[in-house]
Amino acid sequence: MPTRGQKQSDDDFVSIGTLKEMLAQQKAQYEDLLQRQQSTFQSFISTVMDSNNKRMDSLIREVQEIKDSLQYSQAEIEDSKTKQQDQNQSIKDVESKLDRVGVELSTIVNKADYLENQSRRNNILIDGVPDNKQENWTQCEQKVREILKDKLKLDPLKIEIERSHRNGKFQEDGRPRPIVAKLLRYKDKEVIMQKAKFLRGSNIYINEDFSEAVRQKRKDLLPEMRAARERGNVAYLRFDRLVVHPPRDAPRGSS
Incomplete structure (x- = not known):
């Protein structure tokens, strides 16, 4: 039969065993809790990292798309610049050609005007001579010769008239059409123009054509x-x- 001292020792032994068991259980609980917390944290970190990675991938794609778009736009801008430069050059070429054409046209016009004035060099223009709708060239020339004789005191037989005609359409209001008289010699024209001063005070005027x-x-x-x-x-x-x-x-x- 065990003694009282032995019973107390056994109780102490049981208590320590129980305590160890409890500590072991508590340790296991803590380890399990830590494991679960670690797993949860790792899962959270993994989720955050996955989310961040997805966002980063999305941002990278967007940046790449923007970069591609900018490169495409830059290419279009450069192409537009090239086309604009080509168009500007084409415009300059056309303007240069137009300038040359303008100079050539001006030269042609001046030459034509010169030739026209040369063809009129021996002409005189007589205004104020009474007009007639049925008047023919012969009658018109006769009126010119009368002016040369009566107004300018010239011998009409010494002045040869190649052609004499009215200029323009007959005016029903009575305004006489000017007479264009083409003389054979330029010297005759000079004499007539010198004598034209005798017409002052009359309604007849003689000018160069x-x-x-x-x-x-x-x-x-x-x-x-x-x-x-x-x-x-x-x-x-x-x-x-x-x-x-x-x-x-x-x-x-x-x-």
Whole structure:
């Protein structure tokens, strides 16, 4: 039979065993808890990392798409620049050609105007001579010869007229059409123009015959010619230019 001291020792032994068992159980619980927490944390970290990786992949794709789009846009811009440069060069080429054509056309126009004025060189233009709808060339020439004889005191037989005709359509309001008289000799024209001053005070005027371009230039110069005359200068039109100089008897240095 065990003694009292032995019973107490056994109780102490049981208590320590139980305590060890409890500690072992508690340790197992903690280890299990730690494992679960570690697993949960690892799962959380894995989820976060997967999410971040997906976002990073998505961002990388978007950046790549943007980069590709920018490269495509840059290529289009460069292509547009090239096309624009080609178009600008084409425009410059066309402008250059137009300039050359303009110069050539201006030269042609000037030559044509020169030839036209040369063809009119021996012509005189007579305004104010009564008109008749049934008037023919012969009658028109006869009226010119009468003016040369009666108004300018010239011998009409010494002045050869190649052709004489009215210019334009007959005016029903009674305004006479100008007469264009083509003379055989230029010297005869000079004599007639010198004698034209005898027509002052009459309704008849004799002028040189010019092309439309020259007539317009002379018309534009008329105000300047009148102003020069009002200042006391001698001013007159010579072809398509204005000639101005002081009167012959004016003191030197006057204007």
